[in-house]
Amino acid sequence: EVQLVESGGGLVQPGGSLRLSCAASGFTFGTYWMSWVRQAPGKGLEWVANIKQDGGERYYVDSVKGRFTISRDNGKNSLYLQMNNLRAEDTAVYYCVRDKVEGPTNLDYWGQGTLVTVSS
Amino acid sequence: DIQMTQSPSSLSASVGDRVTITCRASQSISTYLNWFQQKPGKAPKLLIYTASRLQSGVPSRFSGSGSGTDFTLTISSLQPEDFATYYCQQSDRGPLTFGGGTKVEIK
Numbered sequence: 001e002v003q004l005v006e007s008g009g010g011l012v013q014p015g016g017s018l019r020l021s022c023a024a025s026g027f028t029f030g031t032y033w034m035s036w037v038r039q040a041p042g043k044g045l046e047w048v049a050n051i052k053q054d055g056g057e058r059y060y061v062d063s064v065k066g067r068f069t070i071s072r073d074n075g076k077n078s079l080y081l082q083m084n085n086l087r088a089e090d091t092a093v094y095y096c097v098r099d100k101v102e103g104p105t106n107l108d109y110w111g112q113g114t115l116v117t118v119s120s
Numbered sequence: 121d122i123q124m125t126q127s128p129s130s131l132s133a134s135v136g137d138r139v140t141i142t143c144r145a146s147q148s149i150s151t152y153l154n155w156f157q158q159k160p161g162k163a164p165k166l167l168i169y170t171a172s173r174l175q176s177g178v179p180s181r182f183s184g185s186g187s188g189t190d191f192t193l194t195i196s197s198l199q200p201e202d203f204a205t206y207y208c209q210q211s212d213r214g215p216l217t218f219g220g221g222t223k224v225e226i227k
Contacts, residue, residue, distance in 0.1 A: 035216075037164075044207065044218055044219075044220050044221045045156075045158075045164065045207055045209070045218040045221075046218065047209075047215055047216035047217065047218070050216075059214050059215070060215075061215045062215070095163055095164075104152045104169075104170060104211040104212070105154075105211035105216055106154060106166060106169045106211070107154065107156075107164075107166060107209065107216075108166045108169070108175065109166075110163035110164055110165070111163065112163055113163055
């Protein structure tokens with residue numbers, strides 16, 4: 001059974017930093033692209049970033065470029081999102097999502113999400 | 121960026137009704153279109169991928185169609201467990217983008 005379990009969310013002040021983690025199991029982690037998708041309270045879904053199997057390609061939505069860094073450790077079956085210089089508008093539930101092996105993205109398995117609140 | 125527009129933003133329907141949700145892309149995306157269902161407090165669930173392919177385990181009352189810029193999600197006979205919010209998402213080119221969502225409520 002595919003499982004994705006996020007951790008690391010919490011309350012942080014504007015300008016602060018937070019590192020999210022996602023523990024993956026039930027599939028061969030290193031063969032998949034992985035994504036982070038977020039959802040602000042009461043709002044729709046926004047794709048944040050994704051990373052290729054070997055970490056050699058990483059893509060970000062414009063609003064987080066230069067502030068967020070996606071990374072992975074295939075030996076630990078783990079995905080990460082380092083978030084720096086956080087803003088109020090980054091407040092959201094962050095989901096770890098299995099992306100694709102190749103071809104178009106499917107986003108076929110999602111974690112339960114971890115809440116990040118940016119507030120003073 | 122490719123903009124995804126869903127309509128309607130909400131609808132009221134009864135159990136057994138046929139429901140259709142539309143998604144329009146701001147430029148052609150071939151069939152690189154996915155549909156998700158989200159219930160309150162839960163993670164989204166993939167229903168349909170590449171416009172018309174049913175994800176494993178999803179009931180056959182769900183179907184998708186379309187190509188280019190216009191797409192449709194159809195629920196042939198609405199069931200109580202189908203009351204939720206539905207999102208379309210394009211995977212043709214980055215950044216991946218979602219529609220604003222369609223909330224399906226009980227009439």
